[in-house]
Every structure is written in C-alpha cells, then in structure tokens.
Amino acid sequence: MGTEHSKNEGRSSMFFLRKGPKLPAWEDALLSGKEPKSLLKRGLRYVSLSLIMKGMTSAPDFLWGLPEVQKLNLSRNQLVVIPPSLGKLDRLVVLNLGGNCLKCLPKEIGLLRNLKVLFVNMNCLTEVPAELSLCRKLEVLSLSHNCISQLPLSFTDLTSLRKLNLSNNRFVQIPLCIFALRSLDFLHLGSNRLENIAESVQYLVNLQIFIAENNNIRTLPRSLCFITALELLNVDYNAIQTLPDDLYLLRRLPRIAWNPMDKGLHIAHNPLSRPLPEVIEGGLDVLFNYLREKKEHN
Numbered sequence: 001m002g003t004e005h006s007k008n009e010g011r012s013s014m015f016f017l018r019k020g021p022k023l024p025a026w027e028d029a030l031l032s033g034k035e036p037k038s039l040l041k042r043g044l045r046y047v048s049l050s051l052i053m054k055g056m057t058s059a060p061d062f063l064w065g066l067p068e069v070q071k072l073n074l075s076r077n078q079l080v081v082i083p084p085s086l087g088k089l090d091r092l093v094v095l096n097l098g099g100n101c102l103k104c105l106p107k108e109i110g111l112l113r114n115l116k117v118l119f120v121n122m123n124c125l126t127e128v129p130a131e132l133s134l135c136r137k138l139e140v141l142s143l144s145h146n147c148i149s150q151l152p153l154s155f156t157d158l159t160s161l162r163k164l165n166l167s168n169n170r171f172v173q174i175p176l177c178i179f180a181l182r183s184l185d186f187l188h189l190g191s192n193r194l195e196n197i198a199e200s201v202q203y204l205v206n207l208q209i210f211i212a213e214n215n216n217i218r219t220l221p222r223s224l225c226f227i228t229a230l231e232l233l234n235v236d237y238n239a240i241q242t243l244p245d246d247l248y249l250l251r252r253l254p255r256i257a258w259n260p261m262d263k264g265l266h267i268a269h270n271p272l273s274r275p276l277p278e279v280i281e282g283g284l285d286v287l288f289n290y291l292r293e294k295k296e297h298n
Contacts, residue, residue: 087111110134248288
C-alpha cells in the first residue's frame with residue numbers, strides 16, 4: 001500500500017512539473033533552480049549581470065524583472081531580437097549587446113536615461129533608432145561591424161558622447177549629425193566607404209583620436225589641421241595623393257606612426273605624390289618643415 005501511495009505521489013509531482021512553463025534548456029541551466037536575483041553581482045559601484053557566451057537565442061524573460069541591474073552583458077550569444085521590455089531596465093548604465101545577430105534595436109532603448117556606455121558592435125544592424133538620442137548621458141557608443149549607412153539627425157542631442165566607433169560599416173560620407181558632437185575625443189570611421197572628409201570636421205575641437213583608415217579618401221580637408229588636440233590621425237590605406245600645407249599645425253602628433261596602436265600620423269599605403277614619400281621617411285619634423293616652407297613659398 002505504501003508503494004502504491006509513492007507511485008501516486010510521483011505521478012502527481014510529474015503532473016505539476018509538466019503543468020509549469022517549460023524553460024529553454026539554456027535558461028534552465030542558467031538558473032539551476034535558483035532565484036534570478038542570485039545571478040546579480042553587487043560591486044562597489046554597480047549591480048551587474050553577465051550572461052556572456054551562454055548560447056542564448058533570445059533574452060531570458062527573468063531579465064525584465066531585475067530593474068536594479070546597472071551593468072548588463074549579453075555579448076557573444078546568438079540573440080536575434082531584443083524585446084521592448086528592455087525599457088524596464090531604466091537604471092542601466094552599461095549595456096553590452098556585442099557579438100549577436102541583432103537586425104534592429106527596440107525604440108524603447110530611449111527609456112534608458114541613465115545609460116552611459118552602449119556596445120552593439122558585431123551585429124547585423126542596418127539602422128539605429130532615433131530614440132537612442134534620448135539617452136542624453138551616453139558617453140561611449142560602439143556600432144562597429146554592422147551594415148549601417150546613416151545615422152538619425154537627432155543624434156545631435158547626444159552632447160555627452162565622447163567616444164564613437166562606427167568602423168566596418170557602409171558609410172559613404174560622415175553623417176552630418178556627428179559634427180555637432182563637440183565632446184567627442186575619439187572617432188573611428190575606419191573600413192567604410194568614405195570618399196572625403198567634410199570641412200565641418202573642424203567643429204570637433206576636442207578630438208584627440210581620429211581613425212579613417214581603409215576608405216576611399218582622396219584628399220584631407222584644410223580644416224582638419226585646425227583640430228589641434230589631435231594626437232592620433234590614422235588615414236592609412238586610402239587614395240590620398242597630397243597633404244594640406246597646414247598639417248604642421250597639428251603639433252600634438254608626436255611622430256610618423258607605423259604601429260596601429262601608436263599615437264602620431266598614420267599615412268602609409270597611400271599613393272602620395274613625390275617628393276612626399278621620401279620626405280616622410282625623414283620623420284614628422286622633416287615633413288612639417290617641408291609643408292611649412294611650401295606654404296611660405298606659395
């Protein structure tokens with residue numbers, strides 16, 4: 001009789017288990033019967049949650065019930081979409097969505113008014129929602145390695161933005177809204193389809209690092225020479241034949257640089273007209289003296 005009772009109890013337990021919503025295998029393994037809040041790490045400054053490389057194809061529903069999260073890392077998964085529920089996490093300061101399969105971002109991302117750092121690099125984005133410009137505290141934004149060809153004009157409102165990575169996309173020209181981002185000190189536009197750099201680049205007066213390597217740029221604008229804060233200017237692998245005479249004004253460039261990580265002027269792999277290649281071999285001081293003398297004689 002006791003055995004029969006045990007069997008009935010077992011069947012009853014199985015019935016209740018089947019009745020509950022079945023979690024995806026990866027989500028079930030993630031929680032392992034624990035409360036979602038147990039996954040949170042409480043540091044000195046931020047409450048964080050890292051779900052990097054979990055094989056997720058969709059964001060777990062329990063996420064949207066954790067409004068205290070300030071740093072969220074969902075990178076290097078297989079996420080195809082981020083639901084509108086993202087807007088519930090309005091305390092987020094850092095959000096990493098890099099290395100997924102996202103084709104778009106929800107407009108509710110504009111509800112993340114405390115967001116300072118956003119990585120959406122290495123996805124499949126073709127556009128960026130205008131609502132992102134509502135994240136007025138945003139300081140760092142990486143959209144590299146996507147399929148983006150333009151940005152919303154409303155990006156002019158991102159006045160706190162200091163670092164912007166748009167490399168490896170499909171930009172044919174630098175979006176006009178970028179020239180209004182006066183706080184930028186880092187701008188990466190490498191590996192796009194740029195054919196020129198607009199004279200308006202001079203408005204980026206705080207720019208220290210400007211990378212435009214591997215494009216189709218034929219000339220550098222004279223106005224670029226007035227961004228005297230520049231410490232690294234990388235225009236390697238373009239179609240540049242001449243250099244502006246006022247380039248010597250960029251006195252914070254320390255050298256002709258060959259290592260991608262080095263500060264200085266990167267001008268390699270361009271069809272520079274003679275005698276520029278020979279002059280450059282003498283170093284930056286020799287180049288600047290040459291350009292200064294050339295200007296004086298003109």
